[in-house]
Amino acid sequence: MTALSSDLLTRQANLLLILASPISPAGGVGGKRRDRVLTLDNMNPNVKRVEYAVRGPIVQRAVQIEKELKAGVKKPFTEVIKANIGDAQAMGQKPITFLRQVLALCSYPELLEDKKFPEDAKKRAQRILEACGGNSIGAYSASQGIECIRQDVARYIERRDGGIPSNPDNIYLSTGASDAIVTILKLLVCGEGCDRTGVMISIPQYPLYSAALADLGAVQINYYLDEDNCWSLDVKELRRALSAARQHCNPRVLCIINPGNPTGQVQSRQCIEDVIRFAKEEHLFLMADEVYQDNVYAEGCKFYSFKKVLFEMGPEYSSTVEMASFHSTSKCYMGECGFRGGYMEVINMDPEVKAQLTKLVSVRLCPPIPGQALLDLVVNPPQPDEPSYTTFMKERTAVLATLAEKASLTEQIFNTVPGITCNPVQGAMYTFPRITLPQSAIDKAKEAGQAPDMFYCMRLLEEEGICLVPGSGFGQREGTFHFRMTILPPTEKLKVVLQKICEFHLRFTQEFS
Amino acid sequence: MTALSSDLLTRQANLLLILASPISPAGGVGGKRRDRVLTLDNMNPNVKRVEYAVRGPIVQRAVQIEKELKAGVKKPFTEVIKANIGDAQAMGQKPITFLRQVLALCSYPELLEDKKFPEDAKKRAQRILEACGGNSIGAYSASQGIECIRQDVARYIERRDGGIPSNPDNIYLSTGASDAIVTILKLLVCGEGCDRTGVMISIPQYPLYSAALADLGAVQINYYLDEDNCWSLDVKELRRALSAARQHCNPRVLCIINPGNPTGQVQSRQCIEDVIRFAKEEHLFLMADEVYQDNVYAEGCKFYSFKKVLFEMGPEYSSTVEMASFHSTSKCYMGECGFRGGYMEVINMDPEVKAQLTKLVSVRLCPPIPGQALLDLVVNPPQPDEPSYTTFMKERTAVLATLAEKASLTEQIFNTVPGITCNPVQGAMYTFPRITLPQSAIDKAKEAGQAPDMFYCMRLLEEEGICLVPGSGFGQREGTFHFRMTILPPTEKLKVVLQKICEFHLRFTQEFS
Numbered sequence A, B: 001m002t003a004l005s006s007d008l009l010t011r012q013a014n015l016l017l018i019l020a021s022p023i024s025p026a027g028g029v030g031g032k033r034r035d036r037v038l039t040l041d042n043m044n045p046n047v048k049r050v051e052y053a054v055r056g057p058i059v060q061r062a063v064q065i066e067k068e069l070k071a072g073v074k075k076p077f078t079e080v081i082k083a084n085i086g087d088a089q090a091m092g093q094k095p096i097t098f099l100r101q102v103l104a105l106c107s108y109p110e111l112l113e114d115k116k117f118p119e120d121a122k123k124r125a126q127r128i129l130e131a132c133g134g135n136s137i138g139a140y141s142a143s144q145g146i147e148c149i150r151q152d153v154a155r156y157i158e159r160r161d162g163g164i165p166s167n168p169d170n171i172y173l174s175t176g177a178s179d180a181i182v183t184i185l186k187l188l189v190c191g192e193g194c195d196r197t198g199v200m201i202s203i204p205q206y207p208l209y210s211a212a213l214a215d216l217g218a219v220q221i222n223y224y225l226d227e228d229n230c231w232s233l234d235v236k237e238l239r240r241a242l243s244a245a246r247q248h249c250n251p252r253v254l255c256i257i258n259p260g261n262p263t264g265q266v267q268s269r270q271c272i273e274d275v276i277r278f279a280k281e282e283h284l285f286l287m288a289d290e291v292y293q294d295n296v297y298a299e300g301c302k303f304y305s306f307k308k309v310l311f312e313m314g315p316e317y318s319s320t321v322e323m324a325s326f327h328s329t330s331k332c333y334m335g336e337c338g339f340r341g342g343y344m345e346v347i348n349m350d351p352e353v354k355a356q357l358t359k360l361v362s363v364r365l366c367p368p369i370p371g372q373a374l375l376d377l378v379v380n381p382p383q384p385d386e387p388s389y390t391t392f393m394k395e396r397t398a399v400l401a402t403l404a405e406k407a408s409l410t411e412q413i414f415n416t417v418p419g420i421t422c423n424p425v426q427g428a429m430y431t432f433p434r435i436t437l438p439q440s441a442i443d444k445a446k447e448a449g450q451a452p453d454m455f456y457c458m459r460l461l462e463e464e465g466i467c468l469v470p471g472s473g474f475g476q477r478e479g480t481f482h483f484r485m486t487i488l489p490p491t492e493k494l495k496v497v498l499q500k501i502c503e504f505h506l507r508f509t510q511e512f513s
Helices: A003-020 A031-035 A045-049 A057-070 A097-107 A109-113 A119-130 A147-160 A176-188 A208-216 A235-245 A269-281 A306-312 A351-362 A369-379 A389-414 A439-447 A452-464 A491-511 B003-020 B031-035 B045-049 B057-070 B097-107 B109-113 B119-130 B147-160 B176-188 B208-216 B235-245 B269-282 B306-312 B351-362 B369-379 B389-414 B439-447 B452-464 B491-511
Strands: A171-175 A197-203 A219-224 A250-257 A285-289 A323-328 A341-347 A483-486 B171-175 B197-203 B219-224 B250-257 B285-289 B323-328 B341-347 B483-486
Touching: A045 A208, A045 B351, A057 A452, A097 A109, A097 A119, A097 A369, A097 A389, A097 B097, A109 A119, A119 A147, A119 A369, A147 A171, A147 A341, A147 A369, A171 A176, A171 A369, A176 A197, A176 A208, A176 A250, A176 A285, A176 A323, A176 A341, A176 A351, A197 A208, A197 A235, A208 A219, A219 A235, A235 A250, A235 A269, A250 A269, A269 A285, A269 A306, A285 A306, A306 A323, A306 A341, A341 A369, A351 B045, A389 A491, A439 A452, A452 A483, A452 A491, B045 B208, B057 B452, B097 B109, B097 B119, B097 B369, B097 B389, B109 B119, B119 B147, B119 B369, B147 B171, B147 B341, B147 B369, B171 B176, B171 B369, B176 B197, B176 B208, B176 B250, B176 B285, B176 B323, B176 B341, B176 B351, B197 B208, B197 B235, B208 B219, B219 B235, B235 B250, B235 B269, B250 B269, B269 B285, B269 B306, B285 B306, B306 B323, B306 B341, B341 B369, B389 B491, B439 B452, B452 B483, B452 B491
Parallel strands: A197 A219, A197 A250, A250 A285, A285 A323, B197 B219, B197 B250, B250 B285, B285 B323
Antiparallel strands: A171 A341, A323 A341, B171 B341, B323 B341
C-alpha cells in the first residue's frame, strides 16, 4: 500500500468509527477529552498504525446496512453478500460430518454410549480425551499443544512431503495461523533505526502481515508480485526490494504466501527453489504461509511445501535455512474458521531460541482445545477401512470440486467485461481482479478523501449490497486498482454476484466517463 | 520479584531448556551458531525478559518426571500432582452437564432432533447457532464477539451489579481473560525513557502481568500487598509506589486482581472505594481482573465489582474514571480453561480509542466460537422454570461448596506446621503460604544459582512428586519466601498433598538446620 492511500484509509476508518460511536455527554471528542487518561493522542502509536482492511470500514458499513435492512429501510437489494472474507461456512458451506461428530463426542462424552455415532469417530474422541488433563477438553493443554496431536501433525507432514522426517518437538499448535505468524515475527523483531528488523512481504499481501509489522514497529519491505505473469514471484524483484531496504533497515525475514492470498496464484517448484536459494544467500528467515495447501484448482498446478523443496535441495540447504511453515483449520475443505485451530512447524531454529519460543507461548497458556481436537482430525482423517471414510471423502471431494468450478467461473465471467482483468484463480479462495477506473472517478474519490478503489467498493456496496475489499487494503502498484472477492458464495449465488459486479462496473465506468 | 531472583530464574530456565533441547549436529549452541539468522543474541530482547513461572522450569521438570514414571523409572511416588495451575478439570472436577450438552448441540446440530437433550439446552444451542454466520460455530464472528452474546453479557453484569446499566457496545469477548488484559495494556503503552508508560501491579502478582509488561517494554511498578493483614491492599502503599515510580517513568495504569491471585484475599468494599478514589486523583486507568468473582468462600467476605462501587460513588466518578474489567470461563464453578472464553467491559473509554481497540482486535479475526458459546451459557444459565435448572444448580453448588471446604482445610493444615504461615483463602483458587527457610538452605540455593524457594519446590517435586510454583515467580518482599498451591485436588487427595508438604517442610528444615 502506498503511504498516501494508507493514510487516506486510516483517516477514513477513524472518521467512520467516530461517527458510529455514541458520544456520551460526560466526555468524548469534545470538551473533556484532555481529562482522559487514554486518548488518541497518548495511546500506543504502533496500534494507531495498524490497519486491517478485511474487517475495515467497508465491512462496518456492510453491518450497518444489514441492520438498516432488518429495520425495514428500503434498498435496491434484500441482503448483503459478504464476499470480503474467507469464511466458507458463513457462505453456506456445510461442516464435514466426521469432524463435528468427534467434536460433539469430545464436548459431551456421555455420547460415547450412543449407537448413532460411528466407531471411528468414537475412537478418535476417546484418544483425544485420553490425552487431555482429567480426560476433558475443559483442561488446559501443554502450551505447545497436546503431545499426541503434535505427533499426528508430524506424521501428516511426513506423508504430505513424501517421507521427509518431521519432529513433533518442532510443531507448535496455535490459535489459528495468525497467532503463530505474529509469534514468529515477534521473536525476530529487534534493533533501532537502521538496525531495525525489516520483513519482506509480497504486494499484494494478506494484511495480517502489515498489521503485525506495524504493531511490532518492524519495517515493512514490499516486493511486488508480477500481475502480468499470473502474480508470479520473481527473484529479481526480491533482490531489488532487498537491496533498497538495506539502505534503511536490517532485513531478516522473507514472508511467502503460497497458494497466494489475495492473489490466488500457486507457486511452481522451481520458483520455490529460487526463493529458498535467495533466502540462504541473503541470510533471511523464511516464513511460509501455507494455509491454502489443499486449495489448488488449476490444471498443471500442484502444491509443493517449502519444507519438501528445502529438503530435496540437499543438506547444504536442509540443515541451514531457518524456516517456519504455517497451517490452519480455517481454510481447505473444512473451513472451520470459528474454532481457531492451527499449527506451525519450525525448522533449523536455534535450540535456545526455541526455548524462548516455548516460554513465550506459555504466557497465553494454550490454544483452544476444540481447535486442537479439530486439527487432529484434519491431520488424521478417516482411513479407507474405517466406517466414516466414504462419507468423509464424498464431502471433502464435493467441497473442493465446487471450489474449483467457482474458481474457473469467476475468472471467465470477470474477463468478459472491458475494464476488469482477472488472472486465473489457481488456488486459495480469492480473486483479485484489476479494475480500470475513469480519471474523474479517481478525482472524485480523492476529493472525498478515499482511495479510488475504496470509493468504487463503497458504491458497489450501497448499490448492490455486495461487500468486497478494495485492493488498497492489500497493497498494489501505484496507479493500479483492484478488489479482492472470495469465490465462496454458493455457485448459483456466485453467478448472480459476478453478474451484478460486471453490470455495476459498466454503469460506474459510464457514469464517470 | 527482585532483580536478583528474576535474573537467577532466567538463567536457570535457559540452562534447563538448553539441556532439554536436542542439539542437531548441523547447528546448535556450538560451532555454527554465528551462522544462524535468529539467535539468542539477536532476537527480540523484550521476549527474553518475559517470564512465566506458572509454566516455568519446575513444570517442565514435572512433565519430565511423568515421562520417567511412565518409562518405569522408580521414584518415591507413583504420580505427579500438579498443583501449580488453576486447572480444575485436570484435577478431576467434572464439567457442568448443561454447558457441555449445549456445546455438543452446537458442534453437531443433528443432535437437536435427539430426545435425550433437554429442551432448554436445545433452545440455547439454537439461539447461538442462529447468531452465527451460516448458522454454524465454524464461521468467524464479529471481532468484538457475537452480538447477542455481548447483549447477554451486558444483562448479566446488570443483574450482578444491582441494575447499574451495561452497554453491549462496551463488551469485548476474548480468548480467555489473558488476551483481553494484554490488549488493553498494549493500547496504553507508549513513550520512551522517563515518559515510558508505567503500570502498577500488586506483588505478589499473577505473572501474566509482568510477562506482558516485559513483552511490551512497559515499566513495571510494584506495590506490595500486606501479608500481615491477609494480603490486603493499602492505599498508602499505592501512594509510595506511585511517587517512587514518577521519578523514572509515566505511571498510567493500576492493575488490581480481586479476588486475589496468587494470594486469595477478597477486597472489602471500602478498599475498592479507596482504590477508585486514588485512581481518579492520580489519573490512572484502572484494570480490574475479576475472573474469580464467583470464587468467594470466607464468611463475611463478598465480591464487589469495581464497576458497581464506581457507579455507587456518584457521577463524579462513574462518568470519569476509565476502567476495564475482565472475566473468564476458566475459573469460578465451571473451570472450562480449555475453551479459552472470556470478556472485558470497558468503561468511560474515549470513543476514538475504542475505535482503535475494535480495529486492533479485528486483526486476530475473532475469539474462538466454542468459547464464546460457553460464555453465553455462563452469563445466561438455566432459569428456575427450565428443565436443566435443578441439575445445574446442584452441580454448581457442589463445586463451590467443595472449594470452600478445601480453602479452609488448606489454611488449617498448613498453619499446624512451624515454619509455614498461611493466610485464610478467602477466595480464588490458591494459597500462598510463607515458608521460613534455614540460612544454609538459602546459601545452598544461591550456590546452585536458584532462588531459595525454587530450590525448595524442586526438592519437593523430586521427593514427593508435588508440583508447586515458587513465590519468586509471583514476586514477594525481599528476604521472604512462599509458594503458590492450588486448592483444586479432590478433597481426599488434597489432604494427602497437604500432609506430604508439611512432612517435607519439617524434613527440609531439619536437614538444613
